[in-house]
Amino acid sequence: MTATTPKDTLARLLEVDEVDAPDLPVSWNVAPTQPVYVVATSSSGARRLRALRWGLVPNWAKDPRIAAKLINARAETLSKRPAFRSLVARRRALVPVSGFYEWRGQPPGARNPRQPFYFRRPGAEPLVFAGLWDVWFDAEDRPLRTCTVITTTANKTMTPVHHRMPVVLSPGHWDEWLNPEPLRPGRLAELLVPAPEGLLKSFPVGLAVNSALNDGPELVEPHRPAGAQDGFWPAPAG
């Protein structure tokens, strides 16, 4: 994913009460285990922006390396998974980003690397993902706050590239999502749906994004996919 909006701008956009985060470097290649700005409700009820590490480490974890497996959470099974169930009830979070990448599936047996696509709003405005967060304490009792991003089925824009997509919450749903009380199962299902058609634009980008060591605005410049295998799948619209 990409994160290029300063925390103060996000704080205004998301109507945050408290900012308790360092300035994170702008990034066009946020990888799992790296910090992102996250908004959640504090114990006193304030809407607070913090920097949390992407990749959930549940409070009960013995080994924080579990984070690698918990970077996404399926909307459909959220309420029954031991790793997420309690968090869905009381530790929901907003994860604002500038855009995100998905890699296009390949014909079986293909050997070339998968083609990355960038997804963002037409005017590059921030997107707000639905997430969950938790806090874990190491042996020295230092807190580690982490988050995961909820996914759902792909909308029509996404389908040519990938069959899943992150849940994007519209501004009208932010308050309800941040309320630290359980939601009715039916309501959860209504909120965790694919983004409306037209919200996102997408285009292929260069393979540089494939290495977490690469970063910079050039990663999100449109880039024609190379290679004879291209075209096996339709190009995404938008």
Place this chain on the structure above:
DNA sequence: CCAGACGTTGTT
């Protein structure tokens, strides 16, 4: 009962 996992993606 205790031990061990706790997840998603995509691929075949």
Place this chain on the structure above:
DNA sequence: GTCTGG
């Protein structure tokens, strides 16, 4: 912490 598998 809670669930599943043995």
Place this chain on the structure above:
DNA sequence: CCAGACGTTGTT
């Protein structure tokens, strides 16, 4: 998500 490592002994 993708890329890159995947190991031990013993030395400076």
Place this chain on the structure above:
DNA sequence: GTCTGG
């Protein structure tokens, strides 16, 4: 093939 790190 599978795990770890970014």
